[in-house]
Amino acid sequence: MRLEKITVVGAGVMGRGIAYVLSLAGFHTTMVDVSLEQLRLAKNEITQLAEHAVQRNKISSEAKDNVVENIHLSVELEAVAKETDFVIEAVPERRDLKQQVLATVDAHARAEVIIASNTSTISPTELGSYTKRPQQVAAMHFFNPVHRMKLVEIVKGLETSEETVNVIREVAHQIGKETVEVKEFPGFVTSRISAMVGNEAFYMLQEGVATAEDIDKAIRLGLNYPMGPLELGDLVGLDTRLHNLKYLHETLGEKFRPAPLLEQYVKAGRLGRKTGRGVYDYSSDGE
Numbered sequence: 001m002r003l004e005k006i007t008v009v010g011a012g013v014m015g016r017g018i019a020y021v022l023s024l025a026g027f028h029t030t031m032v033d034v035s036l037e038q039l040r041l042a043k044n045e046i047t048q049l050a051e052h053a054v055q056r057n058k059i060s061s062e063a064k065d066n067v068v069e070n071i072h073l074s075v076e077l078e079a080v081a082k083e084t085d086f087v088i089e090a091v092p093e094r095r096d097l098k099q100q101v102l103a104t105v106d107a108h109a110r111a112e113v114i115i116a117s118n119t120s121t122i123s124p125t126e127l128g129s130y131t132k133r134p135q136q137v138a139a140m141h142f143f144n145p146v147h148r149m150k151l152v153e154i155v156k157g158l159e160t161s162e163e164t165v166n167v168i169r170e171v172a173h174q175i176g177k178e179t180v181e182v183k184e185f186p187g188f189v190t191s192r193i194s195a196m197v198g199n200e201a202f203y204m205l206q207e208g209v210a211t212a213e214d215i216d217k218a219i220r221l222g223l224n225y226p227m228g229p230l231e232l233g234d235l236v237g238l239d240t241r242l243h244n245l246k247y248l249h250e251t252l253g254e255k256f257r258p259a260p261l262l263e264q265y266v267k268a269g270r271l272g273r274k275t276g277r278g279v280y281d282y283s284s285d286g287e
């Protein structure tokens with residue numbers, strides 16, 4: 001199957017990273033969002049990523065120009081879906097939103113178009129049921145920051161065809177990613193472990209076991225994780241982390257009950273880097 005035009009629905013933390021790697025690999029990439037402001041920010045961030053990559057001799061300046069040229073923006077999902085060859089959904093981890101987006105794409109995209117979801121936790125079988133093409137729906141789970149993280153987790157739903165998995169694997173390879181295939185189970189492999197570790201760190205912070213800095217330092221230097229769980233939570237977005245935990249709590253039980261302190265941070269709008277403040281403060285002097 002020859003793919004040229006790829007649509008990324010949701011231009012947030014993940015959507016913009018995914019759009020960057022797709023455009024860098026030469027795909028005609030359209031980001032669709034309900035917010036014009038998010039689209040504008042996403043385009044700026046992608047341009048900056050490409051400029052930094054040129055400065056660090058990771059890509060040529062022609063490649064940067066191609067990135068900028070390959071990125072298109074729209075708030076009209078129906079119109080974009082009609083023209084697309086492949087869709088990656090990256091809207092917030094809420095069933096109602098995912099259902100609305102998948103049903104709209106399904107109603108307007110050509111019959112053969114595959115819909116991949118960047119969901120961290122939701123069953124691809126359930127996502128497939130929001131469409132009339134469940135054999136062409138699967139999870140294609142990227143990691144943050146997308147341009148640096150090598151892995152894509154591919155998760156098949158009950159009806160997902162082998163052909164769909166093959167096409168998703170091929171797209172992942174074309175953008176320089178390694179893939180693993182995971183059986184459908186809440187949280188797949190990575191989200192389940194990451195949510196558990198991140199939640200435990202929040203319980204420790206709440207219990208006053210150590211400062212946030214020392215919890216992160218202990219895990220980085222003592223367990224050799226590249227990032228501490230609290231700084232990772234700020235990068236991921238504490239609202240996204242809380243959504244994932246609530247889902248895992250519902251499906252896998254008590255061990256995933258979200259830490260009350262995490263719930264409080266989200267209520268206060270301390271969502272992490274994207275709002276300038278989470279566990280850490282990113283507002284004034286940056287890092």
Ligand SMILES: NC(=O)c1ccc[n+]([C@@H]2O[C@H](COP(=O)([O-])OP(=O)(O)OC[C@H]3O[C@@H](n4cnc5c(N)ncnc54)[C@H](O)[C@@H]3O)[C@@H](O)[C@H]2O)c1
Pocket residue numbers: 009010011012013014015032033034035038089090091092093094097100101118119120121141142143144235236237240
């Ligand atoms: N943040 C992470 O580290 C991470 C990692 C892996 C997977 N994920 C998953 O990726 C998905 C997106 O997460 P995120 O962190 O990028 O979220 P985000 O909140 O940063 O961005 C979501 C974007 O979707 C847009 N949106 C909302 N409703 C929409 C609609 N109906 N149509 C089009 N756009 C819409 C929002 O305006 C926003 O720009 C979630 O399913 C999340 O679980 C996140």
